[in-house]
Amino acid sequence: MKKLIACSAIVGLLAGCVQPIPPEALQFQPDNLENRQLQSRKYDIKSEKELLSASNNVLQDMGFNLDESNMPLGVIVASKSRDATEAGQVAGAMFMAFMFGANAASYDKVQKIRASLVTKPASSNNPIAVDVKTKSGKQIKFDQQVPVANSYIVRVTFQRLVWNQKGVMTKIEGINDPEIYQEFFDKLSKSVFLQAQNVN
Amino acid sequence: MKERVLDSSADGQTSVQLRNIQTRSFDTSDKAKTMRTIIATLQDLGFVVDKADLDLGTVSATKLNGYALRMTVSVRPSESGKAMIVRANAQYNTTPVNDPKPYQDFFVSLQKSLFLTANNVD
Numbered sequence: 601m602k603k604l605i606a607c608s609a610i611v612g613l614l615a616g617c618v619q620p621i622p623p624e625a626l627q628f629q630p631d632n633l634e635n636r637q638l639q640s641r642k643y644d645i646k647s648e649k650e651l652l653s654a655s656n657n658v659l660q661d662m663g664f665n666l667d668e669s670n671m672p673l674g675v676i677v678a679s680k681s682r683d684a685t686e687a688g689q690v691a692g693a694m695f696m697a698f699m700f701g702a703n704a705a706s707y708d709k710v711q712k713i714r715a716s717l718v719t720k721p722a723s724s725n726n727p728i729a730v731d732v733k734t735k736s737g738k739q740i741k742f743d744q745q746v747p748v749a750n751s752y753i754v755r756v757t758f759q760r761l762v763w764n765q766k767g768v769m770t771k772i773e774g775i776n777d778p779e780i781y782q783e784f785f786d787k788l789s790k791s792v793f794l795q796a797q798n799v800n
Numbered sequence: 801m802k803e804r805v806l807d808s809s810a811d812g813q814t815s816v817q818l819r820n821i822q823t824r825s826f827d828t829s830d831k832a833k834t835m836r837t838i839i840a841t842l843q844d845l846g847f848v849v850d851k852a853d854l855d856l857g858t859v860s861a862t863k864l865n866g867y868a869l870r871m872t873v874s875v876r877p878s879e880s881g882k883a884m885i886v887r888a889n890a891q892y893n894t895t896p897v898n899d900p901k902p903y904q905d906f907f908v909s910l911q912k913s914l915f916l917t918a919n920n921v922d
Contacts, residue, residue, distance in 0.1 A: 621892040625845075625869055626905040628912075632844045639843075668851050673835055673859075675852040716849040716861075718839055742915045755840075757848045759864050772864040774846055 638778055640755040641785045642722050643792050648674055651752050654791040655717050661787065664715055674719035684711035684762050693765075709765040713775075715758050722751040756784060813898055821900045823887045824907045824918035831875055834884045834914065835859060838873050841910045847871065868893055871906075885921060886910070 645651045649671065656666065656676055664678035689707045697705035723745035731741045758780065762771035828834055831854070838859055839849055847861035847869075857875040862868060871890045878885050888906055890897040897903075907918045 619867075619893065619895075621869065621890075621897055621899070621902055622867070623901070625863065625865075625867075625892075626890075626902045626909065628844065628909055632846065635846070636844055670852040670854060672832065672854040673839065673852045675839065675849055677849060677851065714848060718843060718849060720836055720840065740915075744915075755843055757843060759848045759862075761864070772866065772868060774848070774864060 635776060636755070638776065638781050639757055640753055641788070642751060642753050643788070644751050645792055645796065646750055648719050648721065648752050650795055651719050651754065651792065652676060654795040655719070655754060655756075655788060657795075658784070658787050658791045659715060659717070661791075662784075664713075667714075676717045677714070678717075679712055679714045681710060681712050684708040706764045706766070706768075706770070708762045708770055711760050711762045711771075713758060713760045715756060717754060717756045719752050719754050721747040722753045724748045754785075754788065756781070807896055818898060819887070820920065821898070821903050822889050823885060823921045824910075825878060825883045825885050825921045826911070826914055826918060827883050828914070829877065829882055829884070831857060831877065831884060834875050834886065837913045838875065838886070838910060841906075841913045842871065842873070844913075845906075845909060883919075886918075 643651055645654070652669075652671065652674060656669075656678075659666070659676065659678045662680075664680045666676065666678050668677040669675060685708060693705040693707035724747075727743035727745050729741070730744045731739070733739055758775040760771070760773060760775055761769065764770045826834065835852070835854060835857065839852060839861075842849065842859065842861045845863065846865060847863045849859065849861045850870075851858070851860040853859075858872060859874075860870070860872045862870045869890060869892050871888055873886060873888045876885050877883070886907075888903060890902065890906075911918045
């Protein structure tokens, strides 16, 4: 958490102090839905608790450490620190150092990867159409979702924070690479299967 | 330092004004459902959940997109018990968000997911 605060401070400095919040930061964007699909998967499993436990196992398989969890809300937050060096970038930095002195060189050194995983009961494809009049006389129509037994949705999101070799933050970003999510869910499918079979 | 710790001189805004901006009430008595919807809405908006606590009724989440936007949303039942009072506060990098617009955007997104209207709290 200290790191997070420190990085927000650094980001603040990078961005300048009076930078206003981007108008689209809290608005629904078309790519929000795309990301939701990318980051979500439905699983048939007995209980939400089992799904969370299977998910936790997969995160541990990937070397994540648990930061936070709340079973009643279906939330798991985990993170890990990893090397962030890439050969090409280091070569570039060496070139810069050679040309302009050691201070000009910068390459990514360390990254913190965060995963937050949320489960929720899945709803059926046949919602109940509700058409009601409120006390104030307003007509409201909406589809009431019907939960399905033994079916839950997992949504996982990854983020990363990257620091260069001088300890200065260089990147803060969400990870939206479809392959990463695909592989995560494949592993989770296996874990859910093993959980159902009671195999460790 | 005192102004920074207490955020006491936030553009002459009083804490009552700030609360009005940051708070809405929703006609539901289901705290868990409200919180799950808040989490789903935050995820839709690109946030990653940092912490969630059903008993305390709080969710904290961070959006990293070249900037760091951190939000804490709290949920508590109203006095009548028939509504949930939802309060959100946000910080953008190192500054508090005191502008009403981002909060309006957030509550519009939230009410769409809750299928309920966000009412102003007096």
